[in-house]
Amino acid sequence: MAMSVGKDSAEDAPMVEMNTTPLIDVMLVLLVMIIVTIPVQKQAVKLDMPRPSANKPTAPPEVVELEVDFDGTMLWNGNVVPDLNQMIRYLASSAAASPQPEIHLRPNRLAKYDTVAKILAVSQRLGVKRIGFVGNEQFLQD
Numbered sequence: 001m002a003m004s005v006g007k008d009s010a011e012d013a014p015m016v017e018m019n020t021t022p023l024i025d026v027m028l029v030l031l032v033m034i035i036v037t038i039p040v041q042k043q044a045v046k047l048d049m050p051r052p053s054a055n056k057p058t059a060p061p062e063v064v065e066l067e068v069d070f071d072g073t074m075l076w077n078g079n080v081v082p083d084l085n086q087m088i089r090y091l092a093s094s095a096a097a098s099p100q101p102e103i104h105l106r107p108n109r110l111a112k113y114d115t116v117a118k119i120l121a122v123s124q125r126l127g128v129k130r131i132g133f134v135g136n137e138q139f140l141q142d
Contacts, residue, residue, distance in 0.1 A: 061130070062101035064094060068119070070110035088122055095126040103131040 067075040074081040081087045094101050103123070107116045123131050 061099055062097075064101045064103045066103050066105050066119070068105070068107040068111045068115055070108045072112060072115045074115070074119070084118060084122075087119065088126070091119075091123055091126050091128055095123075095128045100128065100130050103128060104134040105131060106135040107133070 065075070065077050069075070074087055076087070076090050081090065091103075094103060105116070105119065120131070
């Protein structure tokens with residue numbers, strides 16, 4: 001009968017696994033030190049917010065309904081606009097009015113982007129300040 005008193009030869013091999021616990025401890029200490037030493041950010045972004053005016057408008061502004069249909073047909077308050085030149089004349093008269101009317105742009109969801117972009121570009125070029133999209137609920141997915 002043979003009896004083994006010592007360890008097996010396979011267990012005598014040196015341990016090749018690295019002990020990562022001290023490395024993690026050092027990393028956490030360095031992380032805490034970096035967080036503590038970072039200066040408090042005191043920079044601010046300056047915004048020019050509109051100031052409320054003392055003159056309240058006596059009457060609500062005129063509202064112009066501008067629609068762009070799926071085939072590119074433009075409607076100004078329900079009247080068909082035959083071409084872009086006529087639309088430019090309408091927008092120029094709106095830009096020259098005091099106070100400017102609110103233009104509610106309602107593009108159809110199938111309308112070409114090119115038509116709507118041209119209207120917006122002309123409006124910006126002419127100085128129309130009060131234009132906005134309405135009817136966006138048609139673009140929400142159910």
